[in-house]
Amino acid sequence: MVDAQVARGSNPAITVDAVVFTIREGCLQVLLIRRGRPPFQGRWALPGGFVESSESLDQAAARELEEETGVSEIYLEQLYSFGHPDRDPRGRVISVAYFALVPAKEVQPIADDDASEVGWYAVSGPPPLAFDHDEILRTATARLRSKLEYTTVAFQLLPSRFTLGELQDVYEIILGRPLDKRNFRRKILSLGVLTEWDGGRRTGRHRPARIYSPIPDHADRTREKGTIFSF
Amino acid sequence: MVDAQVARGSNPAITVDAVVFTIREGCLQVLLIRRGRPPFQGRWALPGGFVESSESLDQAAARELEEETGVSEIYLEQLYSFGHPDRDPRGRVISVAYFALVPAKEVQPIADDDASEVGWYAVSGPPPLAFDHDEILRTATARLRSKLEYTTVAFQLLPSRFTLGELQDVYEIILGRPLDKRNFRRKILSLGVLTEWDGGRRTGRHRPARIYSPIPDHADRTREKGTIFSF
DNA sequence: ACAAAAGTGTTGAGAGTACACCCATGC
DNA sequence: GCATGGGTGTACTCTCAACACTTTTGT
Known part of the structure; x- marks a missing residue:
């Protein structure tokens, strides 16, 4: 996430966040990144980022995901959009959440400059998450169970x-x-x-x-x- | 819709559009407004508008709907978000679409200043719609059938x-x-x-x-x- | 030989589907 | 009295759920 984008203009910022599930170590796990800057610096969060001007929402989600995992061609579907006015302390940010499924062995998470660390966490006991990402994770988990x-x-x-x-x-x-x-x-x-x-x-x-x-x-x-x- | 909001800042504009269904005249109908200004002036479109800074997406959808129908307390659920970069000729506009169900007799559509006309149209043969609203309508209809x-x-x-x-x-x-x-x-x-x-x-x-x-x-x-x- | 996962059929219960006639009212 | 929608039961089929033993391999 780039802070500069939040405040520009009177329009809300739009991010795409992805809930990436896999099966690892005998349980359902989700891909998290540790935030390298405020707000919630040091807190774990779902991978995501701002939508660029020339790309569709699906493309933005696929791009973010490829940046974090190095994998394209993964199963990705739009989950839900989250837009409570105070969900981000920097200002109005609306998140279009996606939900992705990957085979554990084919993915090696990649830490980039914004994310000092990347890791898999059990969905049953995740660490405290930034923003409303715990709500997004619950929504995604419910959707996964239902779609199964x-x-x-x-x-x-x-x-x-x-x-x-x-x-x-x-x-x-x-x-x-x-x-x-x-x-x-x-x-x-x-x-x-x-x-x-x-x-x-x-x-x-x-x-x-x-x-x-x-x-x-x-x-x-x-x-x-x-x-x-x-x- | 207010043109001024589209171009402000580098962020996309966010609209909320509603697919309002009812049963009337023996068929499934959808609420449409005739656009009073460009783009697509004179074209029929789904009711909707920009999200205000202090309201959540759900609240924005409920507010728009109350403005068009005069009814609150109606069934409303988030449908899907549409964000192809060229879906609006004015610039980048992302639409969070909602899906609403109303009893026909309790609703009397209201024309406001942006909408010169309001009317119910059969879902089976709607007039040509502005933007990508035909795609939104198809998505909503599929969801309704499925949820039934x-x-x-x-x-x-x-x-x-x-x-x-x-x-x-x-x-x-x-x-x-x-x-x-x-x-x-x-x-x-x-x-x-x-x-x-x-x-x-x-x-x-x-x-x-x-x-x-x-x-x-x-x-x-x-x-x-x-x-x-x-x- | 034994531990561990692979592979295989049957039965009973419940839900879904198809189907036809009488009832109560307004005109 | 007749046209119209309201209201009712039964038999067949198919899917779901419960259940235990033999096979094949590595060690």
Whole structure:
């Protein structure tokens, strides 16, 4: 964030903030940066920044995200806009929040000049956050849980190839409860959006697992009627 | 809209635009105003205006809506933010769109100085709209259809007391297909959010109908698991 | 051999869907 | 008496939920 932009003109400033989720260390985590300047200097905050004049909101969010994570082509969707008049002590700042899902292994957070530190934190116990970012985080978490049940966004938290066991882990972590393995597999496979990859099995300490990947043109299914999932 | 606000400072201007739906003349209609000044002078547009410095986005939307309709306490929810750099020919303007539902009989649109005319138009065949308001309208219509199926927002399109026949008409109009009367009534009543009003029946040309109203603390049910409706 | 994750079917309950007739009133 | 919307029940289908054991590998 650049302070100079806040006060210019009579119009509010517009920022784009991103809630970037991943699954790491067995829990749902969110990407935070430590602020290098006031206000809230030293406080953790969601990555974000001002919208530039030639870019759309989606482009601004994608650019910010690429700056913080080095990754483009990640799942990104607009979440909600936050505009309480006193949410930023510097003046009127409206934040258009986005919500992103990344596979943990493909992302190495990058600290830039505004952010002295970058890190992943468990959503269940985040540090105190700057501005109203705790509210934004709660909103995003609720949206993620909700979308798990009627879309296939969860695939975005995994690499392009994964086993059904890994996928089930993602669901169980986010929903916070165990799921029945047989019902889970039957339902996922019946969606017809996964194909078995015949390049091998996931080898490990135990019985090798089949590897699946989303079918090529699979844009995350949203519900046409009824829920896709209701575990 | 006030032109002067667009260009001030380097920040984008922020507007709040509202997609106000109602059921009228047997179809889903939207409130439009005819623009009294350029750009798009004479073109129909969604009601809206700039956010004032001391108000939140929700408050700005509610204020604009009250100015256009004379009604407060209407159902209003944030829809989406639109920010393509060239969506407004005057310069960078970001619109936070809201979505509102009103009972037709309780609203008498009011023309103000910026709007030479105000009127209801069928969503199925609206006139050409200013800016990207056709995209906003499509987004809002999709959201309304979607929310019909897992919430009870449809109640907001009717007065506080209504018959099940009137409610079914609302669903059929918005979803665009006939519903089975027996299944509809069973499902709505099984939600337990309506109470029969014992002050009388809806008398008319035919057999008098029972009158219901939402139970007092009924905040529109969102789904806990599964869909509430899947007709 | 044993520990650990992979993989596989069936049954019962509940929700959704389809479907047809009588009732009460105004005209 | 007739036209019109109000009001009611049942049978079939399909999806969801609960539940336990065998297989395959690494160590």
